[in-house]
Amino acid sequence: MANKATFTFALPEDNESNYFQLHSSSTETGSYTQVGSDIPYVYGETTYEYPDLSVTIWYKIRFYNSVTGQYGPLSEAIYGGTWKTNTSPFLSISTNTDGANYASIQDVREFSGLNSDTVADARISSALRRSRALVDIRTDDMGVDRFANFSSDSQRKKYNASLRLIKEAEINYCLGMVYRGMVDDLIIKGLNGNTAPSSVTIGDVNISPQNDSNDESSYKQLERLSLLYTKRATTLLAIIQPTTINISYRDPKDGLIPSYCWPNYRGGRY
Numbered sequence: 001m002a003n004k005a006t007f008t009f010a011l012p013e014d015n016e017s018n019y020f021q022l023h024s025s026s027t028e029t030g031s032y033t034q035v036g037s038d039i040p041y042v043y044g045e046t047t048y049e050y051p052d053l054s055v056t057i058w059y060k061i062r063f064y065n066s067v068t069g070q071y072g073p074l075s076e077a078i079y080g081g082t083w084k085t086n087t088s089p090f091l092s093i094s095t096n097t098d099g100a101n102y103a104s105i106q107d108v109r110e111f112s113g114l115n116s117d118t119v120a121d122a123r124i125s126s127a128l129r130r131s132r133a134l135v136d137i138r139t140d141d142m143g144v145d146r147f148a149n150f151s152s153d154s155q156r157k158k159y160n161a162s163l164r165l166i167k168e169a170e171i172n173y174c175l176g177m178v179y180r181g182m183v184d185d186l187i188i189k190g191l192n193g194n195t196a197p198s199s200v201t202i203g204d205v206n207i208s209p210q211n212d213s214n215d216e217s218s219y220k221q222l223e224r225l226s227l228l229y230t231k232r233a234t235t236l237l238a239i240i241q242p243t244t245i246n247i248s249y250r251d252p253k254d255g256l257i258p259s260y261c262w263p264n265y266r267g268g269r270y
Contacts (some may be wrong), residue, residue, distance in 0.1 A: 004208040005080075008092050008102055012063035012072050014151045015043045019064040022050070024057045028077045030061055048165075055081045066256070072083070082106065103170045108178075111171050119178055129172035131233075135166060135236040138237055145236060162240045169236040176230035179222050186219040219256060 012020075020041045023032035039048065048061075057080045063072040065115065078092065082104045094103040105124045109115065114124075135164075147155040 003047065003055065003080075004051050005053040006176075007050055007059075007061065007078075008050045009048075009061060009075065010163050011046065011156045014063065014070065014072060015156065016067065017041055017063040017065050017072065019066055020048075021064060022048075023060045023074065024054075024063070025052070025060075025077070026057060028079070029056050030058070032058075032074065035059075037065075038064060053080050056092075069170035079106070079217050080106075093143060102132070103167050103174065103264050108171055108174050112175050114178070115173075121262035123178060123181060124174065127174040127177040128170070130177060131170045134173050134233075135170050135237070136264065138168065139241065146214070165240050166237050169233040172229045172236065176226045177230065183223045183226065186222075214247045238266065 007022075018041055019038040021038055022035045024035050025032045058077045059080060060074045060077050062074045064070070092104065095128065105121050105128070108124050147158045150158060
């Protein structure tokens with residue numbers, strides 16, 4: 001049975017690109033061959049619905065300008081199995097310079113150093129879904145049109161940069177939830193009558209109380225990590241969220257409407 005998935009990607013450097021190609025390989029570092037024919041592309045699009053995803057294949061894309069005959073660089077590789085593991089229809093593809101939102105389990109592991117012996121894929125996947133909900137509800141009007149007042153090149157750079165920051169925020173929110181879950185596990189273990197360990201091993205790192213610390217167990221250090229990642233995610237979103245309020249000009253009428261006001265202002269009513 002074919003899997004339907006949506007590839008998400010950043011804007012190409014050539015804003016005249018009118019096609020892109022999908023390439024696949026059985027291994028990440030293997031030889032990639034084009035899948036099917038060139039796919040029509042309109043600059044500004046950042047998603048592509050693909051109906052025949054294989055969960056055992058690696059994919060790359062690249063953009064193409066048929067007028068100049070110029071090809072863009074191949075993107076980084078994305079694994080089809082990520083779609084299955086994340087239980088999400090989104091696969092993010094990025095080039096070496098551009099970002100793409102929607103982080104994968106592998107992105108979280110590479111960012112944090114957490115391995116599967118420490119945290120299961122299912123826990124990271126669950127945290128990623130909650131993180132996406134947080135990011136989506138805290139961001140608004142994040143499309144490329146947000147930067148319409150800039151030149152096309154600056155518009156692309158700013159939009160792609162915002163995608164990268166959104167992805168970083170998602171990863172940090174996810175890690176905040178993962179570490180919070182570790183704390184809860186230790187607390188529940190103690191409530192059930194088991195002795196919570198004084199140290200926890202994460203990858204190659206052992207987290208334990210310092211000799212001169214008043215901490216009684218390592219869960220407090222895990223809690224600090226949770227708070228640190230959550231704060232970092234919030235800071236990243238604050239960078240890209242609008243910092244201005246749109247105002248519009250209206251001629252005063254009967255002294256009730258100010259010259260400059262918020263849109264839809266009607267003398268105290270909206």
